Amino acid sequence: QVQLQESGPGLVKPSQTLSLTCAVSGASISNGNYYWSWIRQHPEKGLEWIGYIHHSGSSFYSPSLKSRLSISLDTTKNQFSLNLTSATAADTAMYYCARTFIDVYNFATDTWGQGTLVTVSS
Amino acid sequence: EIVMTQSPATLSVSPGERVTLSCRASESVVSNVAWYQQKAGLPPRLLIYASSTRATGVPARFSGSGSGTEFTLTISSLQSEDFAVYYCQQYHKWPLFGGGTKVEVK
Secondary structure: EEEEEOOOEEEEOOOOOEEEEEEEOOOOOOOOOEEEEEEEEEOOOOEEEEEEOOOOOOOOEEOOOHHHHEEEEOOOOEEEEEOOOOOHHHHEEEEEEEEEEOOOOOEEEEEOOOOEEEEOOO | OOOOOEEOOOEOOOOOOOOEEEEEEEEOOOOOEEEEEEOOOOEEEEEEEEOOOOOOOOOOOEEEEEEEEEEEEEEOOOOHHHHHEEEEEEEEOOOOOOOOOEEEEO
16 A cells, blocks of 8 residues: 655745655655656645656656756655745645656546645744 | 636535536646545545546546536535545646535535
């Protein structure tokens, strides 16, 4: 059974870098057509796709976050990470990591972490 | 960006009823739509992808249909565990979610 677990600071000061890690168990992040995604949800609001990465090195970032965003893989630890620079209050959200299967016809995010709440405040 | 508009925002229903949720894309997304269910305090759960393919373990009472700009999620007979918020998502271009439909007890 594949499981994902987010970790990182729950409180980040404005202008600092928001950094989160997602540990994956039950599957290798180096295999197959799976991409590893970050998605966030602002309080009481909808869902926003942040970005996703494949073990081949391909990564895709939200156009609105691209200038501040970096997503990376650590295959030795079977985990992936998110770094969002110059954080503001608008980045306060529940952050989810997830596994997404992507091929020519399909884009299916079938496994999610439980989420971690990050607040940006001084 | 392709905007996904869901309607209605809230739907009040009784258990056993047939439920139809709508999602409209601002331009054609072919069949590149997924549906998710989210309950309070939990992450979203994938129900449907490629417009009509049920994800593993999803009950048969959930079905998806549509292509182009109009999509529908149908719950044939609503169960008590189905009260939740439902989101559509397009992945034809950068993945974007709709604003959600809350299915609540009537």
